[in-house]
Amino acid sequence: LGISAYDIIRNAKDKEYYPYVYIASGSYFLTGFVTVLLGWCRLNLVKNALANIPKSSMPIKNRDLPNSVFNLITGELTRVSMIAWTGEPKPEDVNLPGWGRPGSDFDDIHFKSSMINTFSLIEQTALKKNSSLKRQPSMSVQRYIDLLIEHRVIDRGLGHAYVEGYERARFSEDEVPQEQYTEFMKLVLQLLRxxxxxxx
Incomplete structure (x- = not known):
């Protein structure tokens, strides 16, 4: 195209057909300009179309795919949804570590906190039994239980078992399982009696 344009313009110029020179030059310039303009418009059109596609959109609709592929994809999506639904925990199955199971006798009980709080009940009960059993502010749980043992209010084995369970709940980073909590509370009940x- 460039060689043809050059030949036409040169021949017209040699023969001094200047109007033809202008016409030929203008025609080829206009053709090139229109070609570049159309290419640029098409490029922008494609870019805008791609930009307008939602990022989460996937071409999996019936109109986008052959029927066999569409049926395969929808079937798999349905199967995955069913698996996810059946595997999803129900409210009654949810049980946080260290907490009572919802709907059970231990509903809304945090085992560690409950075990730790038993000491204040023991202290109050002992004080009602004997006013001389008042606990000093600096006295540890271990020392206070030893005081109760010394006054023969509780026996040594029961007292030491309580301290062991209390300190495990108080200082351990692990949550207390329900079985351990149940056994500890049986011990507390004996102690209170x-x-x-x-x-x-």
Whole structure:
């Protein structure tokens, strides 16, 4: 195209057909300009079309795919959805470590906190039984239980078992399982009975 244009313009110029020179030059310039303009417009059109596609959109609709492929994809999506739904935990199955299972006798009980709080009940019960069993502010749980043992209010084995369970709950980073909590509370109940606790 460039050689043909050059030949036409040169021949017209040699023969001094200047109007033809202008016409030929203008025609080829206009053709080139229109070609570049159309290419640029097409490029922008494609870029805008791509930019307008939602990022989460996938061409998996019936109109986008052959029927066999569309049916395969929708079937797999349905199967995956069913698996996800059946594997999703139900509210009654959710059980956080260290907490009572919802709907059970231990509902909304944090085992560690409950075990730690038993000491104040033991202290209050012992004080009601004997005012001389008042705990000093600097006295540890271990020392106070030893005091109760010294006053023969509780026996040594029961007291030491309580301290062991209490300190495990108080200082361990691990949550307390329900079985351990149940056994500890049985121990607390025995201890309170020795102290004369009547539930008031």
């Amino acid at each position: 020795r102290l004369g606790y009547n539930g008031d």
